[in-house]
Amino acid sequence: MEDYLSGDEDIYSSDQEDSLEGLENEESDSRWASSTGNSCKVITKESLLVAQREELRRVMDLLSLKEHHARTLLIHYRWDLERLFAVLVEKGKACLFAEAGVTVLEEVNFGSSVSSLTAMCNICIEEVAGSDVTKMDCGHCFCNECWTEHFIVKIKEGQSKRIRCMAHKCFAICDEAVIRKLVSKRHPDLAEKFDRFLLESYIEDNKMVKWCPSTPHCGNAIRLETDDLCEVECSCGLQFCFSCLSEAHSPCSCLMWELWTKKCRDESETVNWITVHTKPCPKCHKPVEKNGGCNLVSCICGQAFCWLCGGATGRDHTWSYITGHSCGRYKEDQEKKAERAKRDLYRYMHYHNRYKAHIDSSTQESRLRDTIKEKVAILEAKESIAKDFSWITNGLYRLSRSRRALSFSYPFAYYMFGDDLFKDEMTKEEREIKQHLFEDQQQQLEANIEKLSKAFEEPFDDFKAEEIAEMRMQVINLSVVTDTLCKKMYECIETDLLGALKFSCPNIAPYKSKGIERATELNGGRSTKANNNITCQKAHDQTNGGSIELVQPSGSGTSDDSGCSSRKRRRTENSGGAFFDLNLPAELIDRN
């Protein structure tokens, strides 16, 4: 407990921390990533076992079970300890076990019958030697040949995670050690596959763990330590939304992003326009657009047809009448439809163009990074000027970070103020007010991003010391302003826009000044045994909501711990080394 307290004391007051984060995107990216409090972890092929060890351990300790029983339970409850413990509290141990197919038999006198010289196997209906039969935990006993065959069939069927006993209506899950032992005798490769299936259940069946969606696949999975919706970065470098596994798209919600990408892919607006503004020629079926004139249209293939009904006609006509042709025409609706399609298309194009422009700028700016590095190298070679150029890296980082947020704010606005998602959520007037509010924020952000971007275009490698100092101040200021504006825009989105909706409440990944969190490598043993005992103790003490408490401490508690300690370390480094960060505003340095 002491540890927690001292940890708390050491955390900066929040606004201090914020301004720090805004400025401190220092040189080596990996350092800050590991210090942000590890709310997500990379699970590699190697650490997969370690990753699930803790959950297994806790179930084993609490219920005094063997590992394979604990795993069966966890697989059944999809690695959701909270739920598992809730069932335990609500329905009791017997029910918990029965539902998952765990049978724990006390060692009764079964031994004697098995060790008799021969036994009858009810599957192959053969007498077999007593040494060639195996009794499962549920008490059912069959010959090893039959067990092996059964396991092989089940593994091939893809049921490795829940192989049931062979007896009819026995729901017990077989001991994985027995399966491994028997199968590996005949099919070592299949036994390996079985092991992998079991291990990977931790990823497949666990809502807190997901495969990294990279292609080609990097082999990693990411584990979240808290429930919050967020965007993460795998150690392979891919940034993605943990919730929908597509690329990071905040402040768009997952649904918005899905709709948007689909829209962009289909170019559905164009298709829409074509269907409204053109008609297929009745002969060659090419779409024909009418660009004026009367309702008799002729296609380039020579076919004439009536624009109103699309039917083929002769060529003899007047302004209002086609010889031998009449179709009941009701024009109004058609015009309205055309009007609407045109409006929708323009609206979509407005947002899409801006979205695209910022995405393009973002790519260009990331290319800029290299040229800027060269310029920095030149500057560093000059003796006369101050050596610290971390403000450039930080500024560049700020630029790319906010540029992304800005680009995704366009599809967000498209859906927020469009008819697709929230048409009935607000009145026209409300929507207008909110749109203005949001656009104000967006524009301010946009203006500052452009300024920041422009600052980096300067040929600063030729600058004199004063000019450099001036640019430095400008970049630092703009970085801070941009970060604040990003935060404000998110605040507006989260509280005034999405938060104010009556019916739906879409979630978006929150804005983080430090950017998308990079998952850290999992290092063995998240929690100690002592910690386990404490949490178990807690569960017994608390009657209400104990199950929730149960899970939290070791997960977020320990990660907080390590987060604090690394922060602490960093701080001592700073003060001990007598450096102070030139990027920090004066008052902050004073406080330090």
Added chain:
Amino acid sequence: MVDLARVQKELQECNRDVGVSGISVTLKGDSLTHLIGTIPGPLGTPYEGGSFKIDITLTDGYPFEPPKMRFATKVWHPNISSQSGAICLDILKDQWSPALTLKTALLSIQALLSAPEPDDPQDAVVAQQYLRDHQTFVGTARYWTETFAKTLGTEEKIQKLVEMGFPEAQVRSTLEATGWDENMALEKLCSG
């Protein structure tokens, strides 16, 4: 590979007490993997009196994989396809256990005949009729039993009368004339 030794044992075991259960399993050809099971329609059901043939195919994984079973005799039942004879029964799918045998599976099918589960239907048309118009359902099921589940019985009837010394063509026409009532046909054959 199919565990042929076990199949052979199962056949012996099953056919030993055909008298009691009425359930038999015979070879379809000369292979142990294609079999015909026969179950009597349960008493007190529209299937009573019928003899139902079930086509059994054993896959390589048998008995670790369920046997493939299908009604060869047409039958009107919510859980059996009136078209293909496909059976909707859990133990023939995911609830199969290697400890079950062909005989227990056939017994389960027989039990299914007495206790349909219209909520989990194989044949939607039959199931709807079962739920909405039970009277018609019973009628249809009985008619199907009479028409299809007893057809092989007619061959036996012919066989029986032929063995008594009547020429086969005459037996057939007389049986047809009397609506396959063997007693009436016998009377008719004797009298004229």
